[in-house]
Amino acid sequence: MGKTIVEKIWEHHLVSRGDNGPDLLYIDLHLLHEVTSPQAFDGLRGKNRYVRRPELCFAVMDHNVPTENRRVIHDHIAKKQLEALEKNCLQFGIRLAGLDSEDQGIVHVTGPELGLTWPGKTIVCGDSHTSTHGAFGALAFGIGTSEVEHVLASQTLYQTRPKVMNVHIRGKKSFGVTAKDIILHFIARYGTDAGTGYVMEFTGEAIREMSMEERMTICNMSIEAGAKAGLISPDDKTINYIKGRKYAPADKEFDGFVQKWRALASDQNATYDKTLEISADEVAPMVTWGTNPGMAVPITGCVPTIENSISANQKSEIMAAATYMGLSPGERLEGVNVQHVFIGSCTNARLSDLQEAAAIVKDRKVFSGVRALVVPGSQDVKKQAEKEGLHQIFIDAGFEWRESGCSMCLGMNPDIVPEGERCASTSNRNFEGRQGKGARTHLMSPVMAAAAAIMGKLTDARTMASEEEALHAIN
Numbered sequence: 001m002g003k004t005i006v007e008k009i010w011e012h013h014l015v016s017r018g019d020n021g022p023d024l025l026y027i028d029l030h031l032l033h034e035v036t037s038p039q040a041f042d043g044l045r046g047k048n049r050y051v052r053r054p055e056l057c058f059a060v061m062d063h064n065v066p067t068e069n070r071r072v073i074h075d076h077i078a079k080k081q082l083e084a085l086e087k088n089c090l091q092f093g094i095r096l097a098g099l100d101s102e103d104q105g106i107v108h109v110t111g112p113e114l115g116l117t118w119p120g121k122t123i124v125c126g127d128s129h130t131s132t133h134g135a136f137g138a139l140a141f142g143i144g145t146s147e148v149e150h151v152l153a154s155q156t157l158y159q160t161r162p163k164v165m166n167v168h169i170r171g172k173k174s175f176g177v178t179a180k181d182i183i184l185h186f187i188a189r190y191g192t193d194a195g196t197g198y199v200m201e202f203t204g205e206a207i208r209e210m211s212m213e214e215r216m217t218i219c220n221m222s223i224e225a226g227a228k229a230g231l232i233s234p235d236d237k238t239i240n241y242i243k244g245r246k247y248a249p250a251d252k253e254f255d256g257f258v259q260k261w262r263a264l265a266s267d268q269n270a271t272y273d274k275t276l277e278i279s280a281d282e283v284a285p286m287v288t289w290g291t292n293p294g295m296a297v298p299i300t301g302c303v304p305t306i307e308n309s310i311s312a313n314q315k316s317e318i319m320a321a322a323t324y325m326g327l328s329p330g331e332r333l334e335g336v337n338v339q340h341v342f343i344g345s346c347t348n349a350r351l352s353d354l355q356e357a358a359a360i361v362k363d364r365k366v367f368s369g370v371r372a373l374v375v376p377g378s379q380d381v382k383k384q385a386e387k388e389g390l391h392q393i394f395i396d397a398g399f400e401w402r403e404s405g406c407s408m409c410l411g412m413n414p415d416i417v418p419e420g421e422r423c424a425s426t427s428n429r430n431f432e433g434r435q436g437k438g439a440r441t442h443l444m445s446p447v448m449a450a451a452a453a454i455m456g457k458l459t460d461a462r463t464m465a466s467e468e469e470a471l472h473a474i475n
């Protein structure tokens with residue numbers, strides 16, 4: 001019988017099978033950042049333990065990092081966490097991409113970029129969006145701080161074998177539709193708990209046609225659909241992306257790895273525990289109206305109305321979300337004014353995201369009174385973008401061009417949306433208070449956020465992408 005990629009990776013990493021409990025898995029790559037690691041290192045010190053395989057760990061500073069002036073960190077907790085990471089990496093011999101490193105960036109952007117992320121690896125990080133690395137055919141998932149300590153000490157982790165879901169994305173996406181729209185559409189349709197207990201494998205023509213960057217956007221948000229992890233079987237695109245990167249297998253070993261990687265892809269006759277499908281050609285540019293990523297509709301749509309047919313629970317959920325967002329049931333999304341625009345985060349701050357946004361922004365101006373930020377996902381993205389002159393397009397239009405970090409994706413650093421104000425954001429979470437206390441977040445793609453910045457309101461980017469260049473960049 002055929003096997004899925006998840007079953008294959010699981011079997012390759014099994015240290016011991018739990019008879020009545022979880023299995024013990026070997027972990028190939030442990031990524032660390034400043035927020036979820038300090039207590040884990042303290043735990044090691046307290047028990048007089050050392051890090052079992054420091055060479056399989058890689059740490060970055062991302063969540064707390066100021067993106068304007070990196071040298072000035074006012075927040076006491078942020079400062080303490082960043083200092084702790086530096087001290088811990090030094091003490092335990094772990095590579096660190098700190099504020100002065102050209103490798104610094106958001107952990108889920110830098111891992112793939114540095115060639116640390118390979119097909120078939122088990123990858124963990126004290127961070128839920130570790131699922132991003134699944135785009136390469138890795139089994140990658142977030143863990144809690146006590147598990148971080150366990151992995152540091154033993155390079156292993158107890159895990160219950162997950163069920164595997166085939167998320168099949170049929171057909172091709174239409175003009176102006178991005179990977180972000182596909183995943184928002186999926187979550188809106190099946191719910192934020194669709195993936196509970198499952199690893200999602202994304203398959204189908206639309207996925208095969210996507211770039212690695214687009215695949216990362218999809219896997220990044222699989223967690224918002226409730227999944228344990230999301231992944232995509234490796235193919236030529238995966239292999240070409242990895243080749244030649246800093247920590248990729250050396251050239252002389254590369255072909256050997258490629259053979260193993262190709263063999264990992266799910267078999268044609270593999271059986272899945274569940275299959276969910278969507279058609280890419282039915283997806284329109286999406287925007288969230290509410291306070292979880294599943295509360296999303298096409299930009300041409302409206303906040304849901306309170307129909308008699310829905311349950312009391314659903315009614316109060318819609319009312320609470322709409323009230324927090326300062327919207328009314330039935331209100332059209334297109335035309336809602338925004339005061340902030342954030343193009344950034346591990347979902348959508350890679351070079352292709354900035355290229356697509358810049359195609360909309362070029363020769364236009366940010367709407368008067370709107371504060372718009374572009375925060376590259378890493379120093380490398382920043383450098384590449386500057387080489388192409390993208391920064392100038394954004395700056396000329398009135399955007400702020402920042403240093404890399406998590407930034408406005410979450411309120412852990414100085415990039416905050418003030419209470420009651422509205423932000424068009426390319427990030428992945430729109431929970432109450434996510435971008436600051438009382439902040440109102442609308443999730444969307446980089447092209448849609450760029451369009452909102454220019455128009456000062458939620459806008460269908462397709463109506464602005466008439467120039468050939470923009471068309472080319474989006475599709």
Ligand SMILES: CC(C)[C@H](C(=O)O)[C@@H](O)C(=O)O
Nearest residue numbers: 035036063126127128129410
């Ligand atoms: C701070 C961190 C633990 C958190 C996560 O786990 O995802 C953050 O990255 C987020 O996106 O909410």
Ligand code: SF4
Nearest residue numbers: 129345346406409410
């Ligand atoms: S960019 Fe946002 S989602 Fe990604 S790791 Fe940072 S805080 Fe989490």
